[in-house]
Amino acid sequence: MAKRPEIGAIAEEVEDFHAKAEDLEYFDPELVLGYFQRLEMILEKCPVDIYAASSLKHPWPYRLQKYGECAPASFWRSQHRILDSNIIDPEVTNEEILEEAVKKDATAVVAKDYLPFNLYGRDFDMEALTGELNHAAATTKSIKEFIELHDPDVHPPAYIPLQPPYVEHIKEIRGMIQDSHLEERYMLGGLKDANPKKRISEAESLRDKIGEEPVLHGLGWGLSDTLVEALRRNPGLIDSVDNSGPSQAILNEGLLDKHWQKQPFGLVEGQMRNSVAGAFEFGILLQATHRLTEYNADFNTEQKSISDYQ
Numbered sequence: 001m002a003k004r005p006e007i008g009a010i011a012e013e014v015e016d017f018h019a020k021a022e023d024l025e026y027f028d029p030e031l032v033l034g035y036f037q038r039l040e041m042i043l044e045k046c047p048v049d050i051y052a053a054s055s056l057k058h059p060w061p062y063r064l065q066k067y068g069e070c071a072p073a074s075f076w077r078s079q080h081r082i083l084d085s086n087i088i089d090p091e092v093t094n095e096e097i098l099e100e101a102v103k104k105d106a107t108a109v110v111a112k113d114y115l116p117f118n119l120y121g122r123d124f125d126m127e128a129l130t131g132e133l134n135h136a137a138a139t140t141k142s143i144k145e146f147i148e149l150h151d152p153d154v155h156p157p158a159y160i161p162l163q164p165p166y167v168e169h170i171k172e173i174r175g176m177i178q179d180s181h182l183e184e185r186y187m188l189g190g191l192k193d194a195n196p197k198k199r200i201s202e203a204e205s206l207r208d209k210i211g212e213e214p215v216l217h218g219l220g221w222g223l224s225d226t227l228v229e230a231l232r233r234n235p236g237l238i239d240s241v242d243n244s245g246p247s248q249a250i251l252n253e254g255l256l257d258k259h260w261q262k263q264p265f266g267l268v269e270g271q272m273r274n275s276v277a278g279a280f281e282f283g284i285l286l287q288a289t290h291r292l293t294e295y296n297a298d299f300n301t302e303q304k305s306i307s308d309y310q
Contacts, residue, residue: 007271014076014105039286045293047235050223050285051082054247058278060285064242067097070104074278082242084219085110085161087189090124094146098155106156110187111146113139113161136163140172147180159187159217166206174210184214188238192219196226203237215239223288224260231292232299246284250277256284258291258298 002025011017021029043061051062055074063078065071067086075081083106086092094112101109114135117126130138143160150158160177162169166188177184188206191199199221207216218241221227231237246256254262268276290296 011072011076017077042286042290042293042295045295046289048231048238048292049080049240050288051080051240051242052078052247052281052285053220053242053244054281055274056247056250056278056281057275058282060282062240062242067092067100070100070106072104074274075104075106079107081106082108082110082159082217083156084187085112087113087115087161090114090120090126090129094142094149098146098149101156102154108157108159108185109155110159111161112142113163113187113189114142136169139163140169143173144176147176147182150182152181157185158182159185159215161187161189161219162206164190164202166202167209170206170210184210185217186214187217187219188221189219191221196222196224196230200227200230200237204234207237212236217241220244222260223291228288228291229299235292246281247277249284250280255280258287260288 003019003023024032049062051064052058052060053064055065055069055071057074057077059077061078062080063075064082064084065075066084066088068089069086070083081104083097083101083104085097092112097109097112100106114126114130116135117138120126126135126138127133130141132138132141139161146158146160160173160182162173166186170186174184186206188199188203191202199218203216203218216238218238220243221238221241222243222245223241245260249256249262250265250267253264253266255265257263265280267273267280291298
């Protein structure tokens with residue numbers, strides 16, 4: 001009988017999710033590897049890394065989870081792992097984020113940032129908490145502190161969060177980043193609920209300002225037709241995105257189609273449900289990846305003939 005993991009066991013390290021060829025009984029290891037080799041042909045042609053912002057269990061290579069909600073049972077199943085700062089909780093500190101990044105074996109970490117102060121409601125006195133009058137100034141102050149706390153020999157590589165308008169924010173902070181030990185890797189926040197055209201416009205203005213070298217990540221950017229078309233035209237616009245849309249749809253009786261629109265779908269209940277759900281999220285992420293490659297024909301304007309389908 002092949003070796004099986006214990007359901008409900010708590011992992012202590014990333015290697016706890018590894019398996020050997022002899023641990024498989026129903027799947028042929030060489031056929032499994034052959035299939036994933038074929039999937040890598042799609043991934044290697046995609047100019048944008050698509051991160052799963054979810055806790056579903058699957059081995060998609062890119063994962064983003066936030067401080068306070070980082071679950072090793074899913075986080076450690078991906079080899080590229082960003083620990084986000086959890087902008088929703090204004091009391092989280094850079095020191096706590098960096099400590100968690102090491103503890104959870106993240107491969108990248110995001111500096112603490114803030115929402116517009118009014119969005120935190122009356123539970124927090126944001127001016128007293130941050131010592132600043134607004135969220136942009138508080139985020140800039142936090143970035144300076146993060147640079148001082150970040151130790152490249154201890155902590156994973158960093159992403160620096162930007163608030164829109166990005167061109168204005170980058171003027172304030174770029175000098176301190178360039179003068180530090182950090183690489184220029186920016187997290188484009190503050191546009192979670194913006195329409196795709198606004199996101200594209202902000203990213204284009206920023207890219208024109210800073211050039212091709214800095215790494216840009218679109219935080220919470222859904223891969224709608226508008227954004228996919230823009231990235232196909234300009235694949236160097238951003239380097240990566242993340243989105244929780246696929247997992248949220250699956251856990252709420254739906255699936256995202258190729259247009260990033262939710263369609264009805266019923267998921268099983270019971271033990272191992274998360275693993276089943278993970279397979280569907282994996283497929284959605286793979287389909288989104290395919291849409292950004294040369295293999296995809298969804299955006300071809302030429303009329304297809306019967307031979308194209310043979």
